[in-house]
Amino acid sequence: MSAISLADVYRARQRIEGRVCRTPLVESPALSHMAGVPVHLKLETVQPTGSFKLRGATSALTELAERGVTRVVTASTGNHGRAVAHAARALGIEAAVCMSSLVPKNKVDAVAALGARVVIAGKSQDDAQVEAMRLVREEGFAFVPPFDDPHVIAGQATIGLEILEALPSTATVIVPLSGGGLFSGVAFAAKQINPDVAMIGVTMARGAAMHASLVAEKPVLVDEVETLADSLGGGIGLDNQLTFAMTRALIDRVVLLDEASIARGIVHAYREERLVVEGAAAVGMSAVLDRVLDAPRGPIVIVVSGCNIDIELHRRLIGAL
Numbered sequence: 001m002s003a004i005s006l007a008d009v010y011r012a013r014q015r016i017e018g019r020v021c022r023t024p025l026v027e028s029p030a031l032s033h034m035a036g037v038p039v040h041l042k043l044e045t046v047q048p049t050g051s052f053k054l055r056g057a058t059s060a061l062t063e064l065a066e067r068g069v070t071r072v073v074t075a076s077t078g079n080h081g082r083a084v085a086h087a088a089r090a091l092g093i094e095a096a097v098c099m100s101s102l103v104p105k106n107k108v109d110a111v112a113a114l115g116a117r118v119v120i121a122g123k124s125q126d127d128a129q130v131e132a133m134r135l136v137r138e139e140g141f142a143f144v145p146p147f148d149d150p151h152v153i154a155g156q157a158t159i160g161l162e163i164l165e166a167l168p169s170t171a172t173v174i175v176p177l178s179g180g181g182l183f184s185g186v187a188f189a190a191k192q193i194n195p196d197v198a199m200i201g202v203t204m205a206r207g208a209a210m211h212a213s214l215v216a217e218k219p220v221l222v223d224e225v226e227t228l229a230d231s232l233g234g235g236i237g238l239d240n241q242l243t244f245a246m247t248r249a250l251i252d253r254v255v256l257l258d259e260a261s262i263a264r265g266i267v268h269a270y271r272e273e274r275l276v277v278e279g280a281a282a283v284g285m286s287a288v289l290d291r292v293l294d295a296p297r298g299p300i301v302i303v304v305s306g307c308n309i310d311i312e313l314h315r316r317l318i319g320a321l
């Protein structure tokens with residue numbers, strides 16, 4: 001039983017072809033040395049919007065456009081919001097991004113610069129979500145979920161295809177875990193191609209809704225806590241339809257990291273790999289650096305999910321260690 005099929009993933013790949021990068025898979029000598037097996041990095045940092053979210057958004061928007069939809073809306077101010085704005089402009093459809101009046105001006109400007117209509121509503125993320133749903137009900141917009149959607153999951157799953165094509169001997173894939181769209185997609189595609197691939201999800205120790213839900217065996221709410229891995233924050237939805245069940249079925253191990261470990265990953269990426277990565281994208285490298293995986297089978301592939309870190313924060317972290 002699954003929400004998507006391998007055929008859906010290949011269809012998503014056709015839909016996003018030419019609109020999204022086929023990203024490089026490069027070996028990390030430093031991490032390979034440390035792990036004792038080859039470690040490769042899947043560099044979603046090079047996507048035009050700086051994260052893999054462009055895959056899922058482009059997959060979903062292309063499918064909507066095929067069905068004649070001309071207006072889409074989301075409430076995300078982060079990587080998903082950017083991705084929806086970028087994909088909508090590329091497809092020539094209208095995008096609205098709802099956000100609260102508390103969202104910092106630089107984030108508002110970034111979304112507006114991508115050509116999306118910014119709709120300011122209320123004082124919280126929940127208020128922004130309510131406004132997005134009003135646009136759906138009253139103005140005919142289609143809502144584009146950040147993870148819990150079959151076309152989004154199939155888009156993220158194209159990463160799994162690319163990994164197994166570039167490195168068929170891949171034995172372990174390490175993926176950052178939040179709402180589980182990325183994890184579900186990559187794990188589904190990888191295990192369809194080779195069921196023996198071990199799938200490890202990595203997230204922060206505090207405020208990780210998917211981990212708490214896996215422990216509770218049902219979707220649960222967690223308090224949001226500030227973290228360097230800000231793109232891994234947020235809930236999975238109490239009425240989660242797809243990603244909770246898929247993640248639960250496909251995950252071999254969950255790893256939780258503290259903030260110092262996430263910071264070490266960011267610094268390692270910069271010093272040793274010459275990469276600027278955001279906290280959410282550093283966690284796979286942190287897991288190898290801190291040797292929290294006991295004897296993982298190689299070759300290991302780490303999904304490096306995005307580069308959208310506040311540049312001042314990045315500078316402080318680099319200088320601090």
Ligand SMILES: *Cc1c(COP(=O)(O)O)cnc(C)c1O
Nearest residue numbers: 079178179180181182280305306
């Ligand atoms: C969204 C995001 C994730 C987590 O993806 P989910 O599908 O929500 O699990 C990881 N890294 C980055 C950079 C992201 O933007």
